[in-house]
Amino acid sequence: MLQVENLTKRFSGFVAVNRISFALEQGEILGLIGPNGSGKSTTFNMIAGLLKPSEGSIRLEGREIGGLAPIEICHSGVGRTFQIPRPFKQLTILDNVITAAFYGQRGSVTRAKALDQAEEALTLVGLPTDPQAEVASLGAAGLKKLELARAIATQPRLLLADESLGGLDETEMNAAADMLGHIRREKNITIIWVEHIMGVLMRVVDRAIVLDHGEKIFEGLPREVARDPRVIEIYLGSEKITFDEAAS
Template sequence: MSLLRLDDVSKSYGGVSAVRNFSFDVEEGEVIGLMGANGAGKTTVFSLIAGTQPVTTGQIWFAGQRIDQKPAYLISRLGIARTFQIVRPFSGLTVLDNLIIAAQHGHDRAPSRSSADARSRAILQEVGLADQANRLAGTLTLAGRKRLEIARAIATGPRLLLLDEVLAGLTATEVAAALEMIKHLRQHYQLTLVVIEHVMRALMKLCSRIVVLHHGEMLAEGAPADVVVDQRIISAYFGKRAS
């Protein structure tokens, strides 16, 4: 049984369709890339899975339970966590307190403040922010805020982690370091990942399978090496058939 399954999921805003009849499965332990040009519907798919937007039609299943009719906080408690393209930590709180709040909610809720503190400090060590624990979150660099975003999601104790462009805006050196961190976290916390990313080399390194969205519909699905030479995808990105 798949850990996550989307069956003919559609999302419309008035007369505009953001996602149309989209279906895919994710097995436990997989790392799946979700690829597409801007406006293809990728982040909308994440919002539907995480429950921050309701589906218009179709069904979403997680660990054998239908979740498309559940509120976001219950979906989080089932074991799904996500990051956001635009990171918005609790800027006036410390880095540590941002994680403690997350650790007290979600799938693996800490039973006490002390246990939330211990878990949060361990995660900060894993993401390279241990020395920033008492710093206000709003004063971190972009790379630091991206790491904090991932750390907050991890603190909820997810089985499935949805990463939405966590490499965007980073330098090449920062991208390489973030990739190594994500690989480590995936193994250490036994995570299943779905990753939205425009940095193709990152998807090639992380993912065993890539799903391509175009105008809200699945355009292609396959191994990274096959996807990068698919003429349909090249046309979707560049507007013409490559010669």
């Protein structure tokens, strides 16, 4: 479904991502992980269109999308969440998601169809479809769910989930991971999940890619990640507890 070849991003003389290649099959959940500064967000943002690649190719179902504007990539079938949710606070929860439905489909859907799609997305993530429910009523976990609902409402075939666990406690993190698995099953959506919290992510992904200093250092099955010496070295210290969870 997605083919990334020799993807590179330079900022002046600094190489943030260096010739990364990978393929993604339809229906997979791929974990893109690594410590802070590893290049995972830069890679993610090139796929989503927020950054233009310095070199390399990004093909979605055979079509080159590298360097296209974010709205063009969205209309090609790629939805994304942001690490820090920024909903329209003056709109209700439902209207936030309806707006996303219009955006993702070039405004070509009717109000009734956008409403149906918004209600479906909110139900999938466990948020109220009450037209009076306000964004101000949501806590950190609720805002993450709203961000996910907005992405789903754009009707993507490929969903890019950006650090969906940030700011959540352990129970909320487990629930968020289970939710992504549920969305994949219900909507048959392919997912790339960018994350640095390793243990929870490994419960859900089919395959993982580990980045470090802008380079791919590992690609394989979740159970293999925890046995790789270089990955172990990177994740020692503050990530040791979550790494041990992944190893088990």
